[in-house]
Amino acid sequence: MILKVEHSTLFEYDNPIYETATEVRLHPDNNPAAPQRCTSFDLLVDPPATIFEYTDFYGNQVNHFNLLQSHKRVEIIATSVVETGMGHADAGDNEDFFLMDFSCQSRYVHFDQAIRDFSTLFATNTDSFQLAESICRHINDSFIYEPGVTDVHSTSAVVMALGRGVCQDFAHIMLAACRYLGVPARYVSGYLFGGSTPDGRDEASHAWCEVFCGKEKGWIGMDPTHSTLFVDERYIKIGSGRDYDDVPPVRGTYKGNAEEKLTVAVRVSSME
Template sequence: MILKVEHRTLFEYDVPIYETATEVRLHPHTGQTSRQRCTSFTLQLDPPAPIFEYTDFYGNKVHHFNLLQSHRRVSIFGTSVVETGTGRAGREENEEILLLDFSAESRFVHFDAAIRSFIEALPHTDEPEALAASICRKINDTFIYEPGATDVHSTSTVVMALGRGVCQDFAHIMLAACRSLGIPARYVSGYLYGGSTPEGHDEASHAWCEVWCGPEKGWVGMDPTHSSIIADERYIRIGSGRDYADVPPVRGTWKGNARETLGVSVRVTEIG
């Protein structure tokens, strides 16, 4: 599939602020091990500012910029075209280090009593992909999708207690369950193409997991939010990390004494 992504983020302030420093992770992943290829990407800012970039520890492309002058709004508009396909995510060069990071607790992923109880009823198997798929299905069957029930700071412990949340929350639950069973798993940030009708277009970023299924199979994408489970050509991968804290779409700081309002819109369309 050839998919176009338009991702707009708008910060507005009731009084002027200054010295904004912002990081943006919106560039779709392209690499030797990737099942997708980003053919074009543009990032537009208002107010305009020089844009710099680097690659972080987990291989994610990060753009960053500073606004030193006084301003009351910041508009960030990322547009990308991505060719997607089926297949595995492959292996990474620094695999041994990554597997250690993706096997431990992290800021939003906790190995608590609720997670241990959640995985006790799972069917026993030594095959990582089958076990991870069972976890994925159980989350999809058990938890209620409810926007607004949680926020970006909610941990897996909070979501387990609530029994509801959104894609970010379900990914954190899956990471906690897989890692506590000794299966390395990583958080993936990106988009999901919902179909050709207006109702099918995403209104926000999406999140799912990639599970390490051994050297022969590599990383397998699984989505606990949707019943189809396996991430296919509809999924556009931006980046990955230990949890949401490693790959937020936009993160920044600013100086001032203002009230901030955030607006985000995402549109994914098929163009070929």
């Protein structure tokens, strides 16, 4: 598929701020070994700023900029065109030392007692692909999608206690269970054409998992939020990491005594 993504982020402040420093992870993945290709990417910032870029430890492209003058709003508009394929990710990044990062606890992925108890439901399955699929299906069947009950800082332990949440939360639960049972798994940030929510609305970024199913199969995308379970050509990958903390769409800091209001709008459309 050929998909266009328009992602708008607006920060508004009730008093002037200054010395804003912002990182943006909105550039679609463009790994030659991956099943998608980013054919164009445009990033606009208002107030205007010089935009720099670097590649982080996990291979994600990061754009960043500073605003030193006084301002009361910052608008970031990212527009991308992406050719997508099926959900098998690249077979690389499988060295043992690299997989260790995706096999242990992280900021939002905890091996608490609830996760350990949950994981026993799948512990008899010795095939990593079948184990991950079972976990993914169980989360989709058992957890309730409900915006507003969690936030971007909610850990897997919080979501287990609630039994509900959104795509980011379900991804963290799946990561925790897979990793606890010895299957490397990583968090993926991106978009879903036809809706990032179960009722088909494009509201915001989407999140899912990639599970390492052995050197022959490589990384396979699975989405516990949607009943289709497996990532296909509707998905656009931005980047991946240990959990949400490694690939937030926008992260920044500022100086000033002001309350911040954030507005995000996402639109994914087909160009075919």
